[in-house]
Amino acid sequence: MPTDPDAVPHEKPRPDEDRSNPSRRQFLRSAALFTGTALALGGGLELLTRRPGAVSSEEAPELARPARPLGPYDTSEPVTPYAQATTYNNFYELGVSKDDPARNASALRVRPWTVEIDGEVQKPVTVDIDQLQSWFPLEDRIYRMRCVEGWSMVMPWLGFPLAALLRRVQPTGEARFVKFTAVNDPQDLPGQQEAILDWPYVEGLRLDEAMHPLTFMAMGLDGKVLLPQSGAPLRLAVPWKYGFKSIKSIVRITLTASQPETTWSRAAPDEYGFYANVNPAVPHPRWSQATERRIGELRRRDTLPFNGYAEQVAGLYRGMDLRRFY
Ligand SMILES: Nc1nc2c(c(=O)[nH]1)N[C@H]1C(S)=C(S)[C@@H](COP(=O)(O)O)O[C@H]1N2
Ligand SMILES: [Mo]
Numbered sequence: 001m002p003t004d005p006d007a008v009p010h011e012k013p014r015p016d017e018d019r020s021n022p023s024r025r026q027f028l029r030s031a032a033l034f035t036g037t038a039l040a041l042g043g044g045l046e047l048l049t050r051r052p053g054a055v056s057s058e059e060a061p062e063l064a065r066p067a068r069p070l071g072p073y074d075t076s077e078p079v080t081p082y083a084q085a086t087t088y089n090n091f092y093e094l095g096v097s098k099d100d101p102a103r104n105a106s107a108l109r110v111r112p113w114t115v116e117i118d119g120e121v122q123k124p125v126t127v128d129i130d131q132l133q134s135w136f137p138l139e140d141r142i143y144r145m146r147c148v149e150g151w152s153m154v155m156p157w158l159g160f161p162l163a164a165l166l167r168r169v170q171p172t173g174e175a176r177f178v179k180f181t182a183v184n185d186p187q188d189l190p191g192q193q194e195a196i197l198d199w200p201y202v203e204g205l206r207l208d209e210a211m212h213p214l215t216f217m218a219m220g221l222d223g224k225v226l227l228p229q230s231g232a233p234l235r236l237a238v239p240w241k242y243g244f245k246s247i248k249s250i251v252r253i254t255l256t257a258s259q260p261e262t263t264w265s266r267a268a269p270d271e272y273g274f275y276a277n278v279n280p281a282v283p284h285p286r287w288s289q290a291t292e293r294r295i296g297e298l299r300r301r302d303t304l305p306f307n308g309y310a311e312q313v314a315g316l317y318r319g320m321d322l323r324r325f326y
Helices: 020-031 129-134 162-169 207-211 263-267 310-317
Strands: 037-040 046-049 114-119 125-128 139-146 151-161 177-182 202-206 216-221 235-237 250-256 291-294
Touching (some): 114 129, 125 129, 151 162, 151 235, 162 207, 162 250, 177 207, 202 207, 207 310
Parallel strands (some): 151 291
Antiparallel strands (some): 037 046, 177 202, 177 250
């Protein structure tokens, strides 16, 4: 058993990567300049959209927003430095090493981008990402993020509650779950040229989890438009669940009557369940979940039930055996 889960990726063994083609594509992409456009947002905010793949972390466009006091859902813990949050990532479509997603970022084309919302809804829609963003004022949320590998961060997201989007499309009486599908572009995404996982990456939530006010759709981080490695242009942030639930680069949201299959529970059903609520009392089969290392810190700290959000979310699971529904 590994002594430092941080050092052990949570996937099974993988084939060697062929980096020759991806790096050539990356070079060609980076060479192409992207013209910026400004667009007005509801709530009087202004967002500068450029293709984030074409900019370095330091130059990511700022999302102007008013300074504000901490809200009821924010942690007051120190935020993980942006340089670390954008260079230490899990995003297997862009490679399996922690620094692969940043290095291969330009392989992800984030415009044009459409999101399809379908299934058990009265108003299905396929919408351009910039239009989708204009529907909702951007909010800040400073959330803890705990990866099942045993490391954690504090992420200052910008985005909107998933509930606002779901209300807009009006779930039918049959809707019980929400399925999310990530980008599928094996031509361009180096990780999708490998059989690391079944592509595209899919995730799911129960409808009441999806409607919870903590469940957030992020489009920005630390005042800037999301970089590809963070899941641009649209990702989920569910702070009381292990990080793999927070699917990146979403292209489709489908409301369903039955529980959807999810990528990690399909890959290793004994290791990853559908719920994946952070639970220090239930070890992963190959390592303990009792403690974690906050990125930027040396000493490990205790992991909290529901990642510290028990007060807000434990009620969703009343009467459920959380060892069985892991
Ligand atoms: N599409 C997609 N989403 C994904 C992943 C992935 O490989 N592909 N990795 C997940 C895992 S395991 C974690 S811990 C978080 C990491 O988010 P971060 O890199 O922004 O910290 O993204 C999650 N979302
Ligand atoms: Mo993770």
